[in-house]
Amino acid sequence: MEGLKKRNPYKTNVILLVLIISLFMLTHILHFAFRNTIDQPALPSQYAGYLPLDAAAKSKALELKLLFGDGRDRRKILPPLRDPKTGMILLHTLQEETNSSDVNVYYRLDTNGKLRDSLRVQDYDISLNREYIIHPDYYYSWFLDGNPEKQEYLPVNKDLKLGNKALQQQYETLYKKATLVQFFGYQMLWGKNGVTVGDRRRFYDTKTDKTIFLIQNKWYALFGKELEAMPGGEKKSTLDSVKAFKLDQLSVPNPYLYLANFHKESKGYKEWNGTGYLNLMLGKDTLKLRTGMTVKESEGKAPLDYHHQLQYFRDQTMPFPIIVNENYQCYILRSRSTNYKK
Template identity: 30%
Template sequence: MNIYKRNIILIATLILCFVLTIVYGYGFRNFIKQPKLPAAYTRYKSIDSGASSQHYEVKHLLNGEANEIYFENPIGIKNAVIIHVNSTNSDKPANIYYKIDQNGNLADSLIYSQNEYATSFQKGYLVHQDYYRSWALDGDTAKHKYIPINYDLKLDSVARKNEFFKLNANATVSKFISHDYLWDNDDRKSEAKIDKFLFLIKDKWYALYGANLKDYNEQEINEPDTLQNQLKGEQILGKADNIIQVNYFHKSLRELTDGKIWWFGTGYINLKVGLENIEIKHEMRYYEDTKTFSYLGLKLYEDPNHKFKLLSNGGAIFYVIKPKSK
């Protein structure tokens, strides 16, 4: 057999192996023997198509643009819930904050440019290293300066330490900001490594300046009131908790990864709200080795101070669960 015939046979063999691999993979993934969806689950609706119970409903709340990526848990404050998304629009990248009022309605929004990245919510105030905003509490978008203490650096080490502990003892929030983020390189405060400590005392913000403020070894008091996802990462079929129960799983695609089989399909779920269940369907994965499910982006948040829940379906898409309008 000459070399040309051998090459032709080799190429034909490789093509045949490739085709057989595709056919096998398609067969493994898609030849699923499964009964028709039981009639009891045909009434279940997806969260974007009007799912409801007798007294509660799921309504669309916020649909971020394609370049908005949700990356933080919502934050609960005394009169609202704040949703923070990041816009990756190359023309005007920004941080966007959405305010959801006590009735679960989108009430307001605030846009920060990306160069204002060093911000965090503390007791409802949006805190930057150089200023704060009370927008979430009262709608005021203005930048407010901190009340300075020892900005002129005239306090000696003993007086500065006493001032620190006096402020810290009365503060509901304390937050340390290192000199690395405060000064221009040619500023004498940069050379002297002057830090800043912020304190919230009775709705007023103070800023104490001085070197080595972190050496006082006091813990910062700055835990944000973030809401945690109430849906567990995994769920067992038919096993109810106080929030959710997966009643049925309808398989549509089988995959083999690292020797383990998992299924993609639709879960038919009871979501508990008050004393009622909202029947929803949602894309899920089922893992044969652990007999558990994952929710594929579905997240649930609740602030006990408000009469609504938030559902996230991934990205910056949010829905609100609240009592039906009378």
């Protein structure tokens, strides 16, 4: 008939494609809704008393004690270190990384897990050499003695008057006496962020390196050219690392921490999101906690892999574990009967 418009096949195909995509998405939505409905059994009554994983969690025998951390403050917490001589624990957090400096915050715990004090160091090129916090221009002995002040190296040959032979003899003398030795090249020392005037310009132009030596609890800094080529090399050491427990298979019972139950709450594409009910043990006592986590679906795989942000550190000689949650808050699990002296 005249006046009857012909259908546009391209437009018809587009409409059909949109309908097919819509039906596909609707099918998946209904699938997830259906799974969420039928695959969520009621939470058994014995788990109703589990407490949130936070600083208020405690039982008659145990308590979770907050050491530091603000849920709004994102930071990187490095594995704890322990001094084998004193039993003191060093915790190191990288609070912020900027273009101008890094913000390092250190914490000291005594053998009972009591937080003694902390030290904030805002600078580049910070490292640890045994108990000492090292910067090329200064150091801290804070972990040893609680002194929060920067300390200067005792300079040797800063006027650069020693000849090559005398410089090597001086190096060898210091090296034999030193328990720790650390090297800094001239480009890193004086050339970073542009060469400035004065001594920095002079040291850069003369390619002056620096090597520091720990001798009877004092650090000496030897200045000179091509110190890296001197015999012996660096003497570096580290405190003992506190073991980090793998927590990807929490459903396997163990004497420290395991997942007593996982309650499904919402279905993702290939995983379930929900709440994990954890038993934290210390000796013969148990603290029962709950926290959010995810379990990946895997056909025929046992035990299942659980995904979360918990970290658990424990050393055989430590009377307490260190626990870090998903909000970068750091806790210790301790006995409420322990006598903590101030």
